[in-house]
Amino acid sequence: MKERILIVDDEEDLTLGYSKCLAKVGYETKTANSGEDAIVMLREEIFDLIFLDIRLPKMDGLEVLKKALEMDPDLIVVMMTAHGTVESAVEAMRIGAHHYLMKGFDHEELRIVAKKALEVNQLKREVSHLKLKDSRRYPDTAIFGNSPNMKKVKDLIKVVATTPKTSVLIQGESGTGKELVAWAVHNWSARSEKAMIPINCSAIPEALMESELFGFEKGAFTDAKTMKKGVFELAHGGTIFLDEISSMSPNLQPKLLRVVETQSFRRIGGVSDIKINVRIIAATNQDLMQCIKDGTFREDLYYRLKVLEIVIPPLKERVEDIVPIAKLFIDQNNREFSKKIKGISEEAERLLKSYHWPGNVRELKNIIERATILCQDEIIQIEHLAIELQNVPTQESIPAAAVTSNVVISEEPVSLQEIEKRHIIKTLEKVNGNKSKAARILEISRSTLREKLKQYGIA
Numbered sequence: 001m002k003e004r005i006l007i008v009d010d011e012e013d014l015t016l017g018y019s020k021c022l023a024k025v026g027y028e029t030k031t032a033n034s035g036e037d038a039i040v041m042l043r044e045e046i047f048d049l050i051f052l053d054i055r056l057p058k059m060d061g062l063e064v065l066k067k068a069l070e071m072d073p074d075l076i077v078v079m080m081t082a083h084g085t086v087e088s089a090v091e092a093m094r095i096g097a098h099h100y101l102m103k104g105f106d107h108e109e110l111r112i113v114a115k116k117a118l119e120v121n122q123l124k125r126e127v128s129h130l131k132l133k134d135s136r137r138y139p140d141t142a143i144f145g146n147s148p149n150m151k152k153v154k155d156l157i158k159v160v161a162t163t164p165k166t167s168v169l170i171q172g173e174s175g176t177g178k179e180l181v182a183w184a185v186h187n188w189s190a191r192s193e194k195a196m197i198p199i200n201c202s203a204i205p206e207a208l209m210e211s212e213l214f215g216f217e218k219g220a221f222t223d224a225k226t227m228k229k230g231v232f233e234l235a236h237g238g239t240i241f242l243d244e245i246s247s248m249s250p251n252l253q254p255k256l257l258r259v260v261e262t263q264s265f266r267r268i269g270g271v272s273d274i275k276i277n278v279r280i281i282a283a284t285n286q287d288l289m290q291c292i293k294d295g296t297f298r299e300d301l302y303y304r305l306k307v308l309e310i311v312i313p314p315l316k317e318r319v320e321d322i323v324p325i326a327k328l329f330i331d332q333n334n335r336e337f338s339k340k341i342k343g344i345s346e347e348a349e350r351l352l353k354s355y356h357w358p359g360n361v362r363e364l365k366n367i368i369e370r371a372t373i374l375c376q377d378e379i380i381q382i383e384h385l386a387i388e389l390q391n392v393p394t395q396e397s398i399p400a401a402a403v404t405s406n407v408v409i410s411e412e413p414v415s416l417q418e419i420e421k422r423h424i425i426k427t428l429e430k431v432n433g434n435k436s437k438a439a440r441i442l443e444i445s446r447s448t449l450r451e452k453l454k455q456y457g458i459a
């Protein structure tokens, strides 16, 4: 991939000259002739390097520099200065510019500085990549929330991670973070260098599940033209995450029990046992005791799996976590949607804290995503929060005026379908026609959205 350079100078001839010179040696270049234009371009595209004139009309170079670094602190900026602006150049370095060039430089100098600066950029990226990789091992950075309830969970994860082989059962309502916790157990364990393979027991048809888990020998059945390894074999040395374990078919449960007990299994059609070393993490949002009573889950398997048990409390039992997690999602959304939302109004915070969150953290994530998109300024207000949340009777009373939804569109009598149609159009407008994003916000699948667009004749 070509490295991308932005050149900012109010003199068009100069920018074109520099641009040509850099393009000749293989960089992709763009030019801007004002600070304002540069900021717009930086918001919309990713550049590896900027050459920035210090003296610009209206928004000057230093201001552009500050704004640019606010958007991306890792951005590499080389200032271009003329005689008499050396002091500003020093100031620019203090703000965070990488280097400066005295005007009058020749093309060779420009190319050398570009090359050196881009090497720094490459290094910076590698470092942040390593940091990212590293942060996945430490609980406090990945799992948000420091409420007493969540602290207990995190402490437990750390302990569980240090045990090498013992099975783990993660229980919690839907959306509480079971998958996240499973990854934490794996990533903070000595197995993190090896893979964790997730298998969703409710998503794979029963007929395929056995071969998925255990693999098969060539000729085991008509379609078995070659030997195929199952996930237990592939995850050797690492972890297997059996999500929604309550959906595992009764036929397979004894076979899983055998793996847990003996750390060995047999491929379908195989004649010998294969020894493995895997940790099994299972998760469920069902009450497994009830499943045992109903006869759909084996009691012996249950006790084997829950040697170590992590129970994640529902979000309403850790109210202190709601706002910090919401802010995490705001940061993520700011990046994804190029927004600059700074926070949540006091009223909106109060509403978030008093809601009962049946969909837990996942619901919070969806509601914040929607709010980030609807919010046109810096603070998320109560009216940006979804309707279902606003209409819920809360422990604290919310001012009546604040409860009016901006989603209900019309006073005139209209059909439910008409409201749905208008809401879909409105949502599509908010996300600039991006159907995937719209579907996510509307919490329907993309194919459902497509059908509805067809039904309502929306182009």
Ligand SMILES: Nc1ncnc2c1ncn2[C@@H]1O[C@H](COP(=O)(O)OP(=O)(O)OP(=O)(O)O)[C@@H](O)[C@H]1O
Pocket (backbone or CB within 6 Å): 142, 143, 144, 145, 172, 173, 174, 175, 176, 177, 178, 179, 180, 181, 285, 325, 328, 361, 362, 365
């Ligand atoms: N404490 C937390 N800090 C940060 N993000 C979280 C936290 N808990 C959950 N999340 C995020 O919320 C979303 C839902 O979490 P996850 O998928 O792990 O839940 P789950 O319990 O597996 O849900 P389900 O039962 O629906 O499968 C994910 O995007 C996850 O990253």
Ligand SMILES: [Mg+2]
Pocket (backbone or CB within 6 Å): 178, 179, 243
């Ligand atoms: Mg899950």
